[in-house]
Amino acid sequence: MKAEHRVRGLHFRTGRAVELLIGEGRIQSLSELSDQDSGGGLPWLAPGLVDLQVNGCFGLDVNTLPLMPETVADMVRALRREGVTTFCPTVITNSAAAIGQAVQAIALAARRFPEVRAAVAGIHLEGPFISPADGARGAHPAEHVAPPDWDVFRGWQDAAAGLIRIVTLSPEWPGASDFIARCADSGVIVSIGHTAASPEQIRAAVAAGATMSTHLGNGIQPMLPRHPNPIWEQLAADELHGCMIADGFHLPPSVLKVIMRMKGKRAVVVSDAVSFSGMPPGAYSTHIGGSVVLTPEGRLHLAEQPQLLAGSAMLLKEQVAYLTGQGLASLAGAWDLASAHPAELLGLPQAAGLTEGAPADFVLFERKGHALKIVTTYKAGIPDASE
Structure with a gap:
């Protein structure tokens, strides 16, 4: 030392x-x-930035399979250069075998590389237990969406050597409350996201132990009832930490302000960064065969449908800068959203800051x-x- x-x-x-x-x-x-x-x-x-949701960055992607442990180590180093000292690599909806391979590779990286072990606070499993509905499902592949299954999840957790720390799901599935309670009892944070759940189902999820909302305001159907709707219900649930993508594209400033005011110290900024984060502006092809465009402003959209976002391409420091630039938060307030608040949610000692x-x-x-x-x-x- x-x-x-x-x-x-x-x-x-x-x-x-x-x-x-x-x-x-x-x-x-x-x-x-x-x-x-x-x-x-x-x-x-x-304090170092803490990101609860990172799919990839700088051309690296935890969802491009087979995932190699070296890729995870490279992500740790790339994110550290951007001020991120702790993060959750995020594995999204895929086949059971593919998810198992990805989480096993992350666990292997943590065993092989001390820097991975130090930086990875846990795996964020975003799916496949999400809504099958168009809009709410987002870009997750419909053929792999499935209802919550405790035995399947336990198999992934075993493959991950216990590293799965967050599970994003939709509580609209029958039996979701029992699954949520089992996760909570095992120390896994359950986050509501990619959902078309009713207010009653959301309240039942919170009662069962859900404590987080994944990119609140996104991963939801484009047209909602005035009230009630899933956004209002999650905003009103004091138990839920509200995670938001503050890149200026996923949510307008007014919505960011409302989430911050409603959630206070339970408001969290996540990057939800994909592999094109940190890359130069231009046209790219994704591993699933689609074409996307990254603009100089940092907006990532489908090449043939510019009105549709293709993921987030801004890392946390740019989102902190966006919040301060829009007058939505002071430097200290914005930094807390991306450091102390997520660290507190994970129960990390980094929550103490400086x-x-x-x-x-x-x-x-x-x-x-x-x-x-x-x-x-x-x-x-x-x-x-x-x-």
Whole structure:
């Protein structure tokens, strides 16, 4: 373990110059510097970003099979350069065998690579227990959508060596409440998403132990009753953490504001990033044969249907910048949505942020207007310079 060392920066919450004393992978102390001691020109300092939903980035994809453990390790390194110190690789709806192969590869990566073991807080299984309805199903393949099955899930969890931490499902299936209760009892977070469930079914899911909403406002039918509807019901459920994609394309600013106000400290920003995140603008072909276009603004859409999104292409730091740029949150507020709040949901010690005794997972970054540029990311006190 590296000997104690000191890191200086502008505290993301106060803007004041501070110094962290780092040792044994933790923050040993935090002290405020005088103007004379700070020396000026310091970068900003904030906790590492925590992303609960990452399908891929920089041409890497956990859903392109067969998934290799090295791909997961490459994702960890790529995300760390973007300020993400903890994340949940997200495996989406597929055949039972394909899901089993993907989660097994992630578990193998965690065994082989210490950096994967340190960064992966668990696997997010998004499907296949989602709504079969068009619209609510989103881009998930209809032929692999299935009702919740505890025995099938346990097989995947065994293949994953217990790493599945979040399951996104729709509670509209018969027997969903029993499945949710079993997941909750086993320590797996159940998230409502890709759903056409009735308010009664959503309330039953919450009573059974669901505690999260997956990309609230997306993965839902385009036309809904004025009220009741699944969005209102999830907003009103105080037990549910509301996850949102704050890229300016998936949700309008007014909806983001409502989710943040309703959920408070249970509001969470997720990237839901796909493999084209971090790639240059242009036309691309997907592994399932479709053509997509990534615009210079970061919008990813189907090539032949520009009105339809093809996933999220903005990582968390860009979403933090979007929230501050739109005046929806302060720097500290936006950063909490992408760091402390998701860490709290997962029960991670990183939820403590920049405090004495907390893990030394933090980033140094520069601001130009509202844009953010990562300078260095620290994981357990070890720096990894941004490229």
